[in-house]
Amino acid sequence: MALAGFLLLLGTRPSGLPSNIFPAHVQDLSNGELLFHAGGCASCHSSADADSELPVLGGGLAMETPFGTFRVPNISPDPDFGIGEWTQSDFITAMRLGSSPDGRHYYPSFPYASYSRMTFEDLMDLKSYLDTLPWAQNRNEDHELKFPWNIRAGIGLWKILNLDPSDVIVMPPDNSLLTRGRYLVEGPGHCGECHTPRNMSGGLNNGRWLAGAPNPEGEGKVPNITPGAKGFADWSQDDIAYYLESGFTPDFDTVGSSMVEVQENMAQLPAEDRAAIAAYLKQIPALQ
């Protein structure tokens, strides 16, 4: 049994991607910036005390969870303290496989299970954009997790159970609005990480996709955003797009809690991307 467990962990060791599988790509910094907002990178990775027009991604935020305290890392382009030395291959491996350049598993508090759906081209543009941001020269403390979650090797098992880059919801492939919305929501937007409840293994319960979940940060609830009666049944597609743009519900209540930063990121996207997200959310299975 112990041997079998050892072999299983051995088989789930982190691995990188061979660099020859990446497509030839002309970098597009504005696309990288769009994905930076869609992905909400700054919401977690911003330095608290940064005094800059541009985002300073020094990290340091302490995320208190039932598993212990996660500390968000420095992903600024500083070569010593951040990820400036990373190759495109290192970055894509981190985002799609959840593994670090030195061969360690990342904890899924870094939502790579969603980012694994991002295209190589988009990830290359995002890395190019991150490289243009200010350097942050600070090292952050390590995570402080409780047993058994402090054993990183266990994440290999988590990945086998929960890391699946395929689409969650089937959409008509010829409808570019819906497939774009699906890409943004299921991939970079990582909406499911909070709006979908988790199963016993800590992965998303896709049978309850976006149907609302307990608030991982404490009291309250993350709302149902399916077309169900407790979700967006009474909201039009335009209502959802307007909410993402302005922060106002159709009743002129406002966005609150952690969604404020998310909404402000969504407000930076082109209007057609907000419309695509709204169209997708009106199309997914209505759950109560």
Add this chain to the structure above:
Amino acid sequence: MSRIFISVLLSSVFITGAAFAGSDPIKARQHLMEDTRDAAKVVGGMLKGEQPFDADAAMAALKTWQKTATEAGDLFPEGSETGHDTEAKATIWTDRDGFNAAMEKFSTAVDAAIAAKPDSLDALKATAGPVFKTCKGCHEGYRVEKED
């Protein structure tokens, strides 16, 4: 003499009224927030182009917000942390300075909007827009998100 008596009597009625409202600050602030949202519907409907611009209705809405800005801060006393399904977050009491600062931004923006006496849709956009931005200032860190 009788005039003084009557004014004393009247003010005691008002004080009693205020004290009565104050005896249930959670209900009082919930009503205040409903009025605030109703006023936001009026202004927001105009900004979205769903309602025609109406200077008097806009000013009435701004005055409603001013009432909120004046009264809301006092409706979160110690001891009103729980009950009536309140959405008030504990941070209001643990970070009162931050909460007051967020309220103050709302209050300042509302006063500026009223002073500007918006007489066109563009003027309303320019003055009510900044007020709208301050709503999130309190709802981000001092409100618990619950289901309706």
